[in-house]
Structures are given as structure tokens and as C-alpha cells.
Amino acid sequence: MKVHLISGFLGSGKTTAIQTACKVLMAEGLNVGVITNDQGIKLVDTGFFESHSIPNRQVINGCFCCNYNALDENIQSLIQTNSPDVIFAESVGSCTDIVATVMKPLLQFRNDVTVTVSTFVDVQLLHMLFVEKKHVFNEEVQYIYQKQLEEAEVIVVSKIDLADEKTLSSVRYFLKDQFQDKQVIYVNGTDDESTTEWLDVITSKTNHFIPSSLDIDYPTYGAGEAMLAWLDAELKIDSNINSAQQTAIQLAKQIYKNVQNEKLTIGHLKFLIDDVIKISYTASGNETIVSEACNAGAASILINARIQTTPVFLSSLINRAIEQTEKENNCIVVKEKFTAFQPGYPAPTHRIMV
Ligand SMILES: Nc1nc2c(ncn2[C@@H]2O[C@H](COP(=O)(O)OP(=O)(O)O)[C@@H](O)[C@H]2O)c(=O)[nH]1
Ligand SMILES: [Mg+2]
Structure with a gap:
């Protein structure tokens, strides 16, 4: 094998x-x-x-x-x-x-x-x-x-x-x-x-x-590892005009915009909306969007962000984007899961040098 x-x-x-x-x-x-x-x-x-x-x-x-x-x-x-x-x-x-x-x-x-x-x-x-x-x-x-x-x-x-x-x-x-x-x-x-x-x-x-x-x-x-913040979140967006997926895409773009405004380096920044729309940003600045939005009253959005900053700063930046999106779209974003942390100090189980 x-x-x-x-x-x-x-x-x-x-x-x-x-x-x-x-x-x-x-x-x-x-x-x-x-x-x-x-x-x-x-x-x-x-x-x-x-x-x-x-x-x-x-x-x-x-x-x-x-x-x-x-x-x-x-x-x-x-x-x-x-x-x-x-x-x-x-x-x-x-x-x-x-x-x-x-x-x-x-x-x-x-x-x-x-x-x-x-x-x-x-x-x-x-x-x-x-x-x-x-x-x-x-x-x-x-x-x-x-x-x-x-x-x-x-x-x-x-x-x-x-x-x-x-x-x-x-x-x-x-x-x-x-x-x-x-x-x-x-x-x-x-x-x-x-x-x-x-x-x-x-x-x-x-x-x-x-x-x-x-x-x-x-x-x-x-x-080096400790300089990267990791944030994983699962959010739910409710829209009374059936545009929850569009709003989710807008939220993803707003988060990216906030990251850029703060001049933070991205390891990766990935979003998955309703298990079908995938949006991804990397350090070299490329945006990939797979699949188009359709009309929906509610949407789930999964976020995996690995960014060169602290977990506290990354959390506040994403929270700000959520508030902006809520205000602009008159919708509610519910945080079902939201964790931000730094990787621990590397302590390998085995280390074979020869
Ligand atoms: N155009 C193009 N995009 C790629 C290629 N490889 C990866 N990507 C895109 O780059 C982003 C990060 O890729 P991913 O495979 O998730 O990277 P990983 O973090 O190393 O696993 C995603 O948006 C991919 O769609 C490639 O060879 N060509
Ligand atoms: Mg990967």
C-alpha cells in the first residue's frame, strides 16, 4: 500500500x-x-x-x-x-x-x-x-x-x-x-x-x-504557527425576501474586504454555503466561486479562516462583517458555532532524525 x-x-x-x-x-x-x-x-x-x-x-x-x-x-x-x-x-x-x-x-x-x-x-x-x-x-x-x-x-x-x-x-x-x-x-x-x-x-x-x-x-x-489564527464558524442566515444565499455570498465578500482593509495575510479563507456554493481566497489573491446562488429563505454558511493575526482580532473582524451584512440586508445571522484559536506548540509523538 x-x-x-x-x-x-x-x-x-x-x-x-x-x-x-x-x-x-x-x-x-x-x-x-x-x-x-x-x-x-x-x-x-x-x-x-x-x-x-x-x-x-x-x-x-x-x-x-x-x-x-x-x-x-x-x-x-x-x-x-x-x-x-x-x-x-x-x-x-x-x-x-x-x-x-x-x-x-x-x-x-x-x-x-x-x-x-x-x-x-x-x-x-x-x-x-x-x-x-x-x-x-x-x-x-x-x-x-x-x-x-x-x-x-x-x-x-x-x-x-x-x-x-x-x-x-x-x-x-x-x-x-x-x-x-x-x-x-x-x-x-x-x-x-x-x-x-x-x-x-x-x-x-x-x-x-x-x-x-x-x-x-x-x-x-x-x-510561526502561533502567528496564524484559525477560525471555524457555522452561521445561519434568515431572509424574509428569499435572498439568504445571496446574502451569504455578500457576507463572505464583506469578510474578505475587511481582511484586505486590515492588510492581513490570508493562509486560506473558505466558505461553504448550503453545502453547494464554495468560495475560496488564498494568499496569492485569487477568488474562486463554485456554483450560483438560488432563492432561499434561509442559508447555512460554514467558514474556515486561517489568517495571519490573533484569534481575538479575527473574531472581531468577522463579527463586524456580520453586523454590516445584517444592517445592509435587514436579515438575522445566527451563530450556531464560532471558535477561534491558535495552533498549539508543535510537540511530535515521534521524531526520527536518522
Ligand atoms: N485554477 C486553479 N485553482 C486551483 C488549483 N489548485 C487549487 N486551486 C484553488 O485554490 C484554492 C485552494 O485550494 P485547496 O486545494 O483547497 O488548497 P489546500 O489548502 O492546499 O488544500 C481553491 O479555491 C482551489 O479551487 C489549480 O491547479 N488551478
Ligand atoms: Mg486542504
């Missing part, structure tokens, strides 16, 4: 590529399983796997490395219920050091697996950070980004369909120059053929070569 560990910063395209890869592999008759990992409770992304009957599990309340036993139990549970040929395990976007804390422990404690590590990077964000040298993130957050690249077995440069030739060629030059020992693949994770190129590479990997464990400073890594 293959376990593909998928690392990479928030919003870099991990889930999208996993979804496409699952469709491709299932069409070939293979059994797949997915383990997602986030720090919140209910996630915008899990709905896709459910609706495509892709067996999936979640490791919640912390990253794989700090919850290694939960990851292992989920692998076991997928094996028992579904005998997967391939498992994709997507780690939290602000996590790194997974070669030492996840890959090597899996190889040591399980004798039935081949493990690969791919690190996803959004081509436009990589360009902004390393070619234009823009200060998108605080130093400590950029440290995590850098470490994710350093430990990759395969670097997957994603969203190439959104980049122009000039951006692509300077990113190619940068990676050739700085990461000459890495295998680098350029993909559009929404496209089957392009994603298959990545799949072919990781499928052919054996564990004869295992990447080195990272040389990493945990206090800096911990400080």
Missing part, C-alpha cells in the same frame, strides 16, 4: 489535487482513501469526498505529527473497511518536519507501506515570496514555508493555469538554482491529465531513498 503524504502551505492546492487524483485512480479501478488534517472541527473540504463516495477520515485538533497515533489508527481503519491501494494524507498547511515525524515513523512502525512526501506550492505565491521578495508573511511564517520546500521529496508547483509564462519561467529558474536536488513537477490540480503527471512520479517511488530529516529550529517553527 502507498501512503502519499501531502504537505504544503495553506491554500497551495493540496485538497484540489488529491480530489482530482482520487477520481483518476478510481477510474483505473484502484481503491483510494483520504485522511485530512486540520485544526478545526467541521471542514469545508470533507463534503467533496463524501459526495464522491471516497472513504475519508479526519485527524482533528492538531497536526499529524502531534497526533501520530490518531493518523495510524485512521490508516488502520481505512485498511479494514476499504483495503485501499493508495492513501493520501493531507497535513495541516502550517505544519512541517513531516519526514522526521510522520514519514520515518510510518516506515519504522508499519512494514506494509511505501511512503512519499510531496510539498505543494502555489506558483504565484512562490513567485511573490522568492522572486519578487515581497514580505507577504512574517519572518517565522516564511520559515515554515521554506522548511516545507526543503524537506520535499517532490515539489509540486500548483495552479500553473493561473500563471503567465514569465512568472513560470522565473519560478523554474529559482527552483533549479535553489533546489537542484529536488524533483519538481508543474501541475494544474483541477486537470486530470496534469495531475496524472504528479501521480506517475509518486507512484513510481520506492523507499530506497528516504529524504533527510530537517534541521529545524522548533521555537521559530512554533512562533
